[in-house]
Amino acid sequence: MNAVYAALNLIFIVLFAPLLDGIERKVKARLQSRQGPPLIQTWLDLLKLFRRPNVRPRESVRWLFEPAPAIALVSVLAASLFIPSLLPGSLDTWGDIIAFIYLSTLSAVAIALGAFSTGSPYAQIGSHREVSIIMAEEFSLAFIVAALAASSGGLSFSRLFPLQLKVSTITGALAFAVMAYVAGARIPFDVAEAEPEIVEGPFIEFSGKGLGMLKLSIYVKRLLLTTILLNFFLPQDGTVRVLVYVIGLVIISVVYASIEAHYGRFRTKDAARFLKRFAIVGILSWILGVVGW
Amino acid sequence: MVFDILKGCKILEHNDKMTVAEVGASNIREIARALFERGYYYSSGMGVDERPINGRFAMYHIFNCDTEGRYVVLKITSPEGSPEVPSITPVIKGAEWSEREAMDMLGIVFSGHPKPERLILPDDWPEGVYPLRKDFPYNKKLPPSKPIEKEREHKKDVMEIPLGPYHPSLHEPEYFELYVKGDKVVDAEYRGFHIHRGMEKLAESRMTINQIPFLAERICGICGCTHSAAYCQAVEDAAGIYVPERAQYIRTIMLEVERIHSHLLWFGVVCHLLGFDSGFMHIWRAREYIMDIAELITGNRKTYGINIVGGVRRDITEDKKEKTLKLLDMVEKESREVLDNIAEMKELRERMEGVGVLPKKEAREIGVVGPMARSSGIDTDVRRDHPYAAYKDLDFKVPVYKEGDVFARFLVRYEEIFESFNMIRQALENMPPGELINDEYEIPPFKLGIGVTEAPRGENIHAVITWGENMIYRWHPRAATYNNLPAVPIMLRGNDVADAPLIIASIDPCFSCTDHVSIIDSESGKILWRGPLKEGVRRV
Numbered sequence: 094m095n096a097v098y099a100a101l102n103l104i105f106i107v108l109f110a111p112l113l114d115g116i117e118r119k120v121k122a123r124l125q126s127r128q129g130p131p132l133i134q135t136w137l138d139l140l141k142l143f144r145r146p147n148v149r150p151r152e153s154v155r156w157l158f159e160p161a162p163a164i165a166l167v168s169v170l171a172a173s174l175f176i177p178s179l180l181p182g183s184l185d186t187w188g189d190i191i192a193f194i195y196l197s198t199l200s201a202v203a204i205a206l207g208a209f210s211t212g213s214p215y216a217q218i219g220s221h222r223e224v225s226i227i228m229a230e231e232f233s234l235a236f237i238v239a240a241l242a243a244s245s246g247g248l249s250f251s252r253l254f255p256l257q258l259k260v261s262t263i264t265g266a267l268a269f270a271v272m273a274y275v276a277g278a279r280i281p282f283d284v285a286e287a288e289p290e291i292v293e294g295p296f297i298e299f300s301g302k303g304l305g306m307l308k309l310s311i312y313v314k315r316l317l318l319t320t321i322l323l324n325f326f327l328p329q330d331g332t333v334r335v336l337v338y339v340i341g342l343v344i345i346s347v348v349y350a351s352i353e354a355h356y357g358r359f360r361t362k363d364a365a366r367f368l369k370r371f372a373i374v375g376i377l378s379w380i381l382g383v384v385g386w
Numbered sequence: 387m388v389f390d391i392l393k394g395c396k397i398l399e400h401n402d403k404m405t406v407a408e409v410g411a412s413n414i415r416e417i418a419r420a421l422f423e424r425g426y427y428y429s430s431g432m433g434v435d436e437r438p439i440n441g442r443f444a445m446y447h448i449f450n451c452d453t454e455g456r457y458v459v460l461k462i463t464s465p466e467g468s469p470e471v472p473s474i475t476p477v478i479k480g481a482e483w484s485e486r487e488a489m490d491m492l493g494i495v496f497s498g499h500p501k502p503e504r505l506i507l508p509d510d511w512p513e514g515v516y517p518l519r520k521d522f523p524y525n526k527k528l529p530p531s532k533p534i535e536k537e538r539e540h541k542k543d544v545m546e547i548p549l550g551p552y553h554p555s556l557h558e559p560e561y562f563e564l565y566v567k568g569d570k571v572v573d574a575e576y577r578g579f580h581i582h583r584g585m586e587k588l589a590e591s592r593m594t595i596n597q598i599p600f601l602a603e604r605i606c607g608i609c610g611c612t613h614s615a616a617y618c619q620a621v622e623d624a625a626g627i628y629v630p631e632r633a634q635y636i637r638t639i640m641l642e643v644e645r646i647h648s649h650l651l652w653f654g655v656v657c658h659l660l661g662f663d664s665g666f667m668h669i670w671r672a673r674e675y676i677m678d679i680a681e682l683i684t685g686n687r688k689t690y691g692i693n694i695v696g697g698v699r700r701d702i703t704e705d706k707k708e709k710t711l712k713l714l715d716m717v718e719k720e721s722r723e724v725l726d727n728i729a730e731m732k733e734l735r736e737r738m739e740g741v742g743v744l745p746k747k748e749a750r751e752i753g754v755v756g757p758m759a760r761s762s763g764i765d766t767d768v769r770r771d772h773p774y775a776a777y778k779d780l781d782f783k784v785p786v787y788k789e790g791d792v793f794a795r796f797l798v799r800y801e802e803i804f805e806s807f808n809m810i811r812q813a814l815e816n817m818p819p820g821e822l823i824n825d826e827y828e829i830p831p832f833k834l835g836i837g838v839t840e841a842p843r844g845e846n847i848h849a850v851i852t853w854g855e856n857m858i859y860r861w862h863p864r865a866a867t868y869n870n871l872p873a874v875p876i877m878l879r880g881n882d883v884a885d886a887p888l889i890i891a892s893i894d895p896c897f898s899c900t901d902h903v904s905i906i907d908s909e910s911g912k913i914l915w916r917g918p919l920k921e922g923v924r925r926v
Contacts, residue, residue, distance in 0.1 A: 121663075121664075124664060125663065125664045125666075125667035125668065126667060126668065126671055127667060214545060214546065214547045214548065215547070217545070218547070218566075218569075218883060221569075280661050281661065281733065283661070284884070287661070287884070289658060289659045289661075289887050290659075290883070290884050290886070290887055291883070291884075292553065354663075354664045355664065356661070356662065356733065357657070357660035357661045357662035357665075357731070357733055357734045357737065358660060358661025358662075359733065360737065360882055360884045360885070361569065361882075361884065362569070362882075363733075363736070
């Protein structure tokens with residue numbers, strides 16, 4: 094039973110993540126008074142990439158560069174198995190929120206390492222930025238997770254989902270919503286890619302299937318972060334949940350996309366400064382959680 | 387008065403617009419220095435091969451003084467049989483590029499030049515071949531050369547980042563080399579002129595006086611009209627051609643339409659570079675209306691083809707005037723809405739304030755023009771200081787800011803476009819009736835003329851030497867970006883890498899203007915693809 098659930102969840106996530114990006118593109122286009130691409134455009138882009146060969150720069154370190162896209166994709170897909178998405182969680186006894194965060198960070202680190210190995214100056218700067226953002230992000234995330242754990246009495250998903258309604262859990266979940274936005278590398282936090290500045294940074298040397306996998310891993314990561322956020326509030330069983338879950342994904346995506354359309358890109362140091370200040374929200378909700386509010 | 391400085395020089399020409407003086411090798415540096423101290427800045431330099439006439443090479447240094455409203459041209463000729471003249475770069479920093487250009491194109495040797503390296507010609511161009519000399523046929527093909535593999539010196543303790551030749555934020559092939567420590571730019575170098583089209587040679591060799599305006603218009607895809615207007619004014623200045631007043635008003639209207647369209651384009655690009663794509667899209671939507679105005683008046687959305695020596699080619703009728711005014715209101719309303727929003731966005735302002743500062747002193751030494759100069763505290767505007775077309779009859783303000791950063795440049799352009807809306811309305815209102823073109827003129831032989839326009843990016847100056855017989859002996863267009871680009875390395879130093887594209891874009895660079903160029907594969911005769919259009923598009 095668990096294996097069937099896991100397979101179904103995986104298929105849903107892989108199929109739906111690019112579609113969600115398509116919806117975001119459409120929303121942004123409408124906000125910019127454009128027609129926008131069709132909803133399945135992101136899927137078409139990915140299929141095109143998967144049909145093309147990989148090209149490896151001569152100067153790159155082969156054993157770092159070649160497996161990087163696969164590691165990035167596999168780690169987010171593995172993380173997806175822990176949390177209930179379309180169907181109840183399949184492997185939730187094997188991992189908790191810490192494991193989830195480590196796996197999703199691993200995907201970012203794999204991209205950064207693969208990019209570092211190419212020797213391209215743009216990739217170097219991009220990876221450098223990616224790592225700075227991860228550092229700043231982890232600092233805030235640690236307190237937010239600690240706050241949620243303190244008020245729910247555990248780190249496992251069975252305890253976290255759904256959250257009990259307390260002041261600390263609500264502030265924690267809201268702070269998590271912001272972190273989901275940041276970790277999804279959306280404007281103004283997409284400093285690592287920043288096409289007009291450093292030409293897609295870490296992705297500059299990747300092509301074909303590799304680039305396709307990297308892009309897919311980002312879409313999956315965005316969907317998973319939203320999934321966790323929704324799970325904080327949704328009931329764990331019932332058929333209504335499936336419907337509400339899918340609608341919730343779309344609504345949060347639309348909200349995120351419209352926020353994205355209203356901002357310009359930060360500089361790396363501004364983004365890091367924002368995240369460090371934001372950690373205060375995490376610390377406060379942690380204190381609230383410890384006090385028992 | 388300028389005659390105090392030019393004491394002892396032979397005055398070749400003097401009228402209320404310009405003074406031409408022949409200067410000797412012994413005192414040119416002193417005179418140039420004295421002019422600079424008197425408030426004249428280096429505007430342009432034109433090398434001329436005058437050997438068919440007097441057996442010498444000549445260099446025309448054109449200085450602009452906005453307070454006196456006058457151009458001073460220092461002409462220096464080389465001794466007979468030798469191409470050597472003294473360089474003025476040691477005293478006038480702004481002359482560096484013009485002298486290097488004359489070195490490349492004509493083989494004039496500037497003794498004492500601090501950096502006598504190639505500027506325009508590629509590194510693999512054969513030695514001793516000078517394309518702008520009169521004995522070099524315009525259609526000559528050079529034997530294919532091998533690319534030179536130079537061992538590059540690497541700077542210590544810094545990382546080199548190539549910004550270009552193909553970079554998504556430059557939109558044209560141009561190369562900036564940034565030396566970076568951490569996230570800070572410590573030094574920058576520039577190498578351009580990848581896309582030189584040889585327009586001057588083409589015009590001098592096989593085009594007639596009235597064909598060149600259409601070539602001049604193609605110098606730039608954004609501000610072509612100001613180039614053709616400047617060229618026409620140069621010829622009209624040289625030959626003393628009367629231009630009907632109605633034509634002058636129509637020229638003014640089109641120049642201002644072009645300014646609005648170019649500035650709106652710039653605002654959009656800046657938004658895109660700041661990652662704010664919504665702003666980019668909304669501004670370009672407002673820009674559509676101004677393109678509609680251009681189409682209404684000239685029949686073309688860009689590259690209007692309206693100017694011709696002696697007048698303009700199309701009239702603005704009563705009906706068109708009304709439609710234009712209606713469209714104008716729409717552009718003004720929409721662009722004000724979007725731009726006000728952008729100026730109030732805190733995080734966008736933070737990225738522009740204090741970034742890419744150009745101090746006034748350096749700006750003056752390099753001779754930067756247009757919004758660049760005005761944002762660094764230099765009060766200059768060709769439209770006001772050297773009135774041309776109908777600008778003397780119009781009432782407008784020239785915005786000047788002291789900060790010299792990207793945000794000051796933003797504000798200068800912001801105020802400028804709203805001035806332009808008023809200017810178009812005034813011009814449409816006061817346009818006198820009458821002729822559109824005066825085609826009864828004679829072109830005198832071997833006469834110097836200067837035409838200047840204030841392009842959206844700054845002062846464009848076209849110098850022309852006539853040949854009589856419907857031909858041009860020498861045509862030297864100089865676009866505003868040519869004067870503004872040398873300031874970019876100064877502005878980049880000490881800023882973040884993240885800000886580099888923004889700083890480069892803040893001068894509103896127009897590389898192809900600077901190079902007098904464009905890259906079309908069909909021009910080289912090389913066919914990239916033959917087959918169905920649909921498939922070809924996909925392949926390219």
